[in-house]
Amino acid sequence: MQATERESHESAVATESASATKDASDEGVRSEKAAPIRLRLESRSRELVARLPGTAALLWFGLTALIAGVPSTLIPSPGFDPSWQAGIGFAVSDNLRFGQDIVFNYGPWGFLDWPQHVSRTQAALGFLFGMAAVLALYWVVYLCVRPRWSGGVAGVIAFAVTVASAPAGPGGRLVYAGLLLTLLTLHDRFTRRIDTWRDAVPVVLLTAVGTLLLQVKFSEGVVLLALAGLVAVSVASVRQLIRGVGRALATFVVTFLVLWVGAGQRITDIVPWVRGSQEISSGYQEALAIEQGEFAFGYLTAGFLALVVGFLALRLAVRHKTVATAGIVVVSAVMLAFGFKHGFTRHDPAHEVSFFLAAGFLIVGFTTWVGRPAVALAAAAAAFLMAPSSLANYDPFLARNQWRTGIELLINNDYRLTSVEAGRARARDTYQLPESIVSELRGRPVHVDPMELTLPWAYSLDWHPVPVFQTFSAYTPYLDQLNAEALIEAPADQVVLQEATLGIDNRNIRWDTPRYLLALACNYRVGARAERWTVLHHSLNRCSAPETTVSQPVTAGTPVLVPQVGTGEMLVARYRPEPSSMLASLVHLGLKDWSPIEVGADDRTFRLPEALTDGPLLVSLPAELAWQAPFDAFQYRQLTFNRAGTVEFQVIKVQ
Known part of the structure; x- marks a missing residue:
């Protein structure tokens, strides 16, 4: 009996021991399976913590926003550039149709890039757009350089290059932020090599912002959408490719229609606007190909930076041989071409900045990849030193004064109205339009030839321009014909106020947009004249067929x-x-x-x-x-x- 009890006890102990051993074994297996997941999570957590901004980075961002995010203090004024910059806002305020009434390489949201106090709404939206561009660029630069340097150093770098990018304007800053986001995304795919929900975010974000930029400035939108497309297709499998392209297309269609309709435009005007914008962008490359000033140093510096970018990109592609590194080469080529076209077509110190900024931000993006980031950053510094025209971009006291004036214009309606009226008076002092001509223009639709779009605003006239409203920008027969037809088909009481002036860039003003000038000569008769101004009234065609x-x-x-x-x-x-x-x-x-x-x-x-x-x-x-x-x-x-x-x-x- 005792033996039986002893055997029963030993059997129970053995069973319990075996069960404990099995549980321990199962726990070990689960622990082994969980180890890689835990290690990945810990690695990603450390990387995330490393990139989180510290106090120093936040302080540098505050200084960046103070200096680079100032609200606009611009009020429409006479002149070549100020007129077209204000003209975009005038077109929106007057509810003109882009693609029909207006054809330009800026779209119905173009006033965001050049916010002027044409209206308080435009100025406020322009301020928010500019601040968003500064915010985006600063933080993307910070994310690029933070893994290689401390938070304080990364903040200084992000501050310096964001402020240096001031000549690019808000739209350009978003393009460069998109470039860096593209490089970060490709690097992330290279290190992870797995498909997660995170892959959808850059494609959707780049496409949405690129679509907005397309309706701000056509060429900048095209390049950012090209970067979005490269991110969508730089994947390792057909399944990922289909997903990425589908996300990009869906985002583009929805965003474009929402923005276009939200700007008060008609769906039927989309195709003619795209055609006209493309004509202006392509015609610009040939019509304004000119060298001005001392240009040799710019070409030499650009050549050096192009070699640096090419070397870094090709070295990565040859060393790693992945889809992501191949994408780096394509991104570099796209951005260098974009920078060269913008910077060296009409080549002068003000325009060549576009190339140096593109090269500089490319090299900043490479610091995530290269083994010697300090050397890459030195090359980027050489590019950014070519961008600012002076240290005034970094002047906090100048920025403080701009904040004071800009906020007052946005908030204080009496101050704004007084400032706008003073701007009108200054413009009238510049134009010196005699009262005899002003009285002949009042009550009639007015087009000002060739470029002073601010004049109708200064004299409170009914502005009714031809589609390419600064006529020398009609670089192609298609654009020239649009303007000619607009003159011929204009209302019977249409008038053209022409200023006697010379052509730009050594072009013959008698040959600028020839079909338009022929229509003007044949279909308009001379009215009042005074000094440099002539009023031309719409009349019957007086010319035979050639x-x-x-x-x-x-x-x-x-x-x-x-x-x-x-x-x-x-x-x-x-x-x-x-x-x-x-x-x-x-x-x-x-x-x-x-x-x-x-x-x-x-x-x-x-x-x-x-x-x-x-x-x-x-x-x-x-x-x-x-x-x-x-x-x-x-x-x-x-x-x-x-x-x-x-x-x-x-x-x-x-x-």
């Missing part, structure tokens, strides 16, 4: 005699240059046209956009159609072309 009199080949540098015409006849020329070689065309397309068309008219030589060489170019204007210089009666004696081709002269009879 008839060809002479068509002949021309050789480069050989003068061509202009045929004589009789009284009451106008002569126009159509020049068709021989096409450039394939190599030259590729250089022009990829980089810049360093050999523009030049046409000599008697003793002067002018640049002529190649897209507009078919004219019809005015070479003779009779007294019956003339108004004031440079559109007084004239006839050129000879023309000289710098490229071989064919020239055709046509006579138009004045009825």
Whole structure:
């Protein structure tokens, strides 16, 4: 009996021991399975903590917002650039239709990039947009450099480069923030190599902001959407590719329609607006390809930075051979091309900043990847030193004064109204428009030719512009024809106030947008005149169809005699240059046209956009159609072309 009890007890102990051993074994297995997950979570937690901003970073951000996020104090004013910048806001305030009434490379939200006190709403939204751009750029720079440096040092770097990017404006800052977010996303995919919900965030965010920028400034929106597309396709599997592209397309369509309709625009105007914006962007590359000032140093510095960026990108791609590093090469090429087109097409110190900022932010983004981040940061510093025109961008006292004025304009309505009225008075003092002309303009739709869009605002006139409202920006036949048709189809009481001025960039103002000028000469009659101003009233067409009199080949540098015409006849020329070689065309397309068309008219030589060489170019204007210089009666004696081709002269009879 005792033996039986002993055996039973031993059996129970053995069973309990076996059960405990099994439990311990199962716990060990679970622990082994959980270990990799725990390690990954700990690693991600450490990385997240490392990137969280500390007190120093927050203080530097506050200083950045103070200096770089100032509200606008701009009030519309006369001049070449101030007029088109204010004109975007005027178009929105007057409920003009983008794509029909207005065709420009800025869209219905373009006033966000150049907020002026056309209205309080525009100024307030512009302030919020600018502050958001500063916030985004600062923190993305901080996230790029924080893993390599302390929070305080990372804050200083983010402050310095964000303030240095002031010439880019809010839209440009968002492009560079998008660039850095793209590089961070590719680096994140390279280190994780797994598909999670986090992969959706950069694609959706870049696409949404890029779509907004498309309706702010067309070219900046295109480049940011290109970066969003690169993030969407830089994945390791077809499943991820389909997901990424689907997210991008859905985000683009929804965001575009919401913004377009929210701006009070019509769905039917989307296609003509996109077409017109594309025409202006592409035409700009050829029409304004010019070198101004001391340009050699800019090219040398740009070449050095391009080599640095290319070396870093290709080294990463060759060393790692992944989709993410291949994406780095494509991103670098896209941004360098964007910077070069913006910075060196119309090449002067103010424009070349675009390239140096693009190169600088690319190198800042590479600090996450390279083994010697300090060397990369030194190269980036060389790029950013080329950007600011002075240390005034870093002046906290100047920023303080701008905050004082900007906030007062936003909050104090009496102060704002007084300031705006003072701005109108200053503009009127500049224009010096006689009362006789003002009275002739009142009560009629007014277009101001060629560029002073602030004038109708200064005199409280009814602004009714042609679609490309600064006419020299109609760089292509399509844009030129839009303006010509707008003049012809304008209301019967339409008037054009033309200022006697010279062409820009050594272009002949008699040939700027030739179809538009022909429509103006034939369909408008002279009204009041005073000093440099002439009023032209819409009337019936007084010109016959053109008839060809002479068509002949021309050789480069050989003068061509202009045929004589009789009284009451106008002569126009159509020049068709021989096409450039394939190599030259590729250089022009990829980089810049360093050999523009030049046409000599008697003793002067002018640049002529190649897209507009078919004219019809005015070479003779009779007294019956003339108004004031440079559109007084004239006839050129000879023309000289710098490229071989064919020239055709046509006579138009004045009825």
